[in-house]
Amino acid sequence: MDTTSCGKRFLYLTKFINKQHVFAFIPARCKSWSCSSCRRIKARVVQSFIKKNFVDEPLWLLSLTYFHKDTPELAWKGIGKTVNRLLTYAHKMNGEFKYIRIVEPHADGSWPHVHILVNKPIATTSFVKLVTSWGFGWSFHSKQISCNAGAVYLSKYLSKEWPAGTADLLRTITKTRIVSASRCLGAIFKKESEWDCIRYDEPSEHTKFYYNSIVNYLKSKGALYIISKKCCSGFIIKSDIYVSIDQISNIDEPYIWIASDTYDYEWYPDGLQQDFLNDWGRES
Numbered sequence: 001m002d003t004t005s006c007g008k009r010f011l012y013l014t015k016f017i018n019k020q021h022v023f024a025f026i027p028a029r030c031k032s033w034s035c036s037s038c039r040r041i042k043a044r045v046v047q048s049f050i051k052k053n054f055v056d057e058p059l060w061l062l063s064l065t066y067f068h069k070d071t072p073e074l075a076w077k078g079i080g081k082t083v084n085r086l087l088t089y090a091h092k093m094n095g096e097f098k099y100i101r102i103v104e105p106h107a108d109g110s111w112p113h114v115h116i117l118v119n120k121p122i123a124t125t126s127f128v129k130l131v132t133s134w135g136f137g138w139s140f141h142s143k144q145i146s147c148n149a150g151a152v153y154l155s156k157y158l159s160k161e162w163p164a165g166t167a168d169l170l171r172t173i174t175k176t177r178i179v180s181a182s183r184c185l186g187a188i189f190k191k192e193s194e195w196d197c198i199r200y201d202e203p204s205e206h207t208k209f210y211y212n213s214i215v216n217y218l219k220s221k222g223a224l225y226i227i228s229k230k231c232c233s234g235f236i237i238k239s240d241i242y243v244s245i246d247q248i249s250n251i252d253e254p255y256i257w258i259a260s261d262t263y264d265y266e267w268y269p270d271g272l273q274q275d276f277l278n279d280w281g282r283e284s
Contacts, residue, residue, distance in 0.1 A: 006030050006037040010234070012210065012245060013195040020225065021242045024195070025210045026234035031189075033178050034168055036161065042189070043159035046179055049188050050100060050151035053181075054119060061145045061153060062116040062123060064136040065106070072110040075135075076170040079103060079112050080177060082134055089130060090122040097122065100181040100188075104157050109165015112176070115157060117150045211235040213248040 007027030015022045029038050064083075066075050083101060091097070097120035103112050114136075123142035131140050145153070158179070162168055171178070181188055211228075218226050218239050225240040 006035050011197055013197055015195045017238075020238050020240060022236065022238050023214055023243065024234065024236040026236075033158075033171075034162075040159045042179075043155040046100070046102075046158055046188060047151045047155035049181070049185075050117065050154065051147060053098065053100075053185050054117070054147045054150065057119045057147060059145050059147055059150050060118050060121050060123065061141075061143055061150055062118065063113065063141040064116070064131060065113040065138045065140070066111055067135050067138045068111060069135070072112075072166060073170055073174070076112055076167075076174040076176055079114065082136075083114055083116075086127070086130060086134065086136075087116075090118075090127055093124060093126065094120050094122050096184075098182045098185060100154070100179070100185070102154055102158055102179050103171075103176060104178075105162055105165065105167030105171075107163055109163035109167050110170070112167065112171075115154060117145075117154060210248065211237075214243055217243050217248055 006029050009028045011024075011026055011028050013024040013026065015024075029035075029041070031038050031042065033039050033042065066079075087099065087101075097118055099116055099118040101114055101116040103114055105112055121142075121144075123140075128140060170176075179188055214237055215226065215228055218237075218241055221241050221243075223239050223241040225238070227238040229236050
């Protein structure tokens with residue numbers, strides 16, 4: 001995790017799973033496309049989404065680039081509406097299809113362009129004429145591609161650093177969605193959480209404090225079941241006994257803590273929030 005841009009604050013989360021209490025104290029992510037750490041994680045989510053929803057299907061990758069005739073700001077303001085009109089037209093001409101589209105800036109750092117992954121060859125002659133007449137005629141490409149290659153291509157575009165320029169500012173001002181997909185595919189990024197957030201802290205040293213305090217408290221109460229894992233500067237614990245944040249937060253000096261037993265550690269390169277919590281949250 002790139003802690004210089006993300007993960008400086010920490011969340012204390014709890015959840016009840018299969019008659020067991022789960023506690024997590026993890027770095028919080030801003031989840032912004034402007035953040036180099038979160039951008040890479042979100043790109044991997046998109047890659048998994050594509051592989052799940054387009055597996056074993058013939059796919060076409062379309063790349064649409066603007067004429068530079070107005071201003072970059074006008075292009076960013078209108079790109080969502082224009083692409084939606086094109087896809088609506090393609091639906092009328094070709095019937096239903098699935099797609100996922102992403103927006104990224106040109107190498108000059110100002111103008112946007114679009115990549116669309118679709119499971120039908122929608123680039124007909126009439127479609128290409130619309131692409132040109134609606135401002136995307138500077139460069140237009142369509143090629144057949146495998147599901148795996150399409151997932152890798154789009155995630156590569158999403159994860160790479162944006163060039164210096166005004167694109168990120170214009171994206172923020174115009175509230176342009178970087179990734180969107182067919183309604184039939186559902187949400188790419190789920191906003192709901194089954195975890196209860198109990199506490200929000202600044203210092204990273206609290207990670208060790210809470211981790212050891214909770215484990216020691218559970219041991220003192222005679223918990224019969226304790227599984228503890230630590231990674232990515234955070235921790236997660238499962239126990240048959242519940243421990244309230246108030247029961248461990250009344251220690252005057254959080255930086256003085258008693259080392260607990262050594263447990264098995266595991267490393268999750270995508271971070272706790274994306275992989276670790278999801279894996280534990282699916283248990284039943």
